[in-house]
Amino acid sequence: MPEGPEIRRAADAIGDVLVGEVVDTVRFGLPRLRKYARQLRGQKVVDVETRGKAMLTHFDHGYSIYSHNQLYGVWQVVEGKKLPNTTRSMRLLLQTADHSAILYSASDISVWPTEELSEHPFLQKLGPDIMDRRLTWRAVAARLEDARFAGKSLxxxxxxxVFLAGNGNYLRSEILFDAGLDPKRTAADLTRGERGRLARSTLDISRRSYDTGGITLAPQLSNSLQRQGLTREWRRFYVFGRADYPCYRCGSEIRREEVGSRRLYTCPGCQPRDAG
Structure with a gap:
């Protein structure tokens, strides 16, 4: 599933071609939504916003399209009106005179009056967006002390x-590795210094992933591995997807485990179980 950085990058690409432009073609692939096409056609897009893994396309007449990529959804932006040749199911098409933005495969799509989005059952539960540049590490550290979250394992x-919107499976492994913390510890177990370190890693890793198109490694390390001939797949992450391979920092063998039916990767050398 795409995580916060990927959704924000998609939103930026869509915003580059839609914001400030009139949408002259609106097509929904889901029958229940087709009634909204006429209502949105001919309106100007004023913003493309993300809230965690959800995207909001706002129109100037006070309506917005909510979309969530879910597991298999993907946005594509193309120049002109000729659509790509694909076997994917088109769920939403927005076209201006010059560009097309197409959402494939997702089904969690709805149209809302913009002023009522606060009532959306998913959006109203979300915590701060990790891709919001106004979010500070101190605000993240404060949430780690919040009674709603302090008793949960990392x-x-x-x-x-609800804790932070936009986090996902690869970010979880990479952030906890960067902070040097055992995932079994709870937020309440952390010292003040550890909370600060985790909060900084949360923003550093997620924003680096956005800036690099999905690479969480420090640029110097990633570039060094590239010069050694490693493909992007093997110079992208510190631990995620690298089970049984040596840690780039300490050489320990990366471990994989299942937590809540989701895979989690750790380094026993950099994230010792007896810490805290």
Missing amino acids: SVLYLDQ
Whole structure:
């Protein structure tokens, strides 16, 4: 499933071609939504916003399209009106005079009066968006002390969209590794220094992933591995997807485990179980 950085990058690509433009073609692939096409056609897009893994396309007449990529959804932006040749199911098409933005395969799509979005059952539960540049590490650290979250293990907390929206499976493994913390510890177990370190890692790793198109490694390390001939797949992550391979920092063998039916990767050398 795409995580916060990927959704924000998609929103930016869509915003580059839609914001400020009149949408002259609106097509919904889901029959229940087709009644809204006429209502949106001919309106100007004023913003493309993300809230965690959800995207909101706002129109100037006070309506918005909510979409969530779910597991298999993907956005594509193309120049002109000729659509790509694909076997994917088109769920939403927005076209201006010059570009097309197409959402494939997702089904969690709805149209809302913009002023009523606060009542959306998913959006109203979300915590702060990790891709919001106004979010500070101190605000993240404060949430780690919040009674709603302090008793949860970090492995559970870092998939909780109420805690922070936009976190997902690869970010969880990478953030906890960067902070040097055992995922079995709870937020309440952390020292003040550890909370600060985790909060900084949360923003550093997620924003680095956005800036690099999905690479969480420090640029110097990633570039060094590239010069050694490693493909992007093997110079992308510190631990995620690298079970049984040596840690880039300490050489320990990366471990994989299942937590809540989701895979989690850790380094026993950098994230010792007896810490705290």
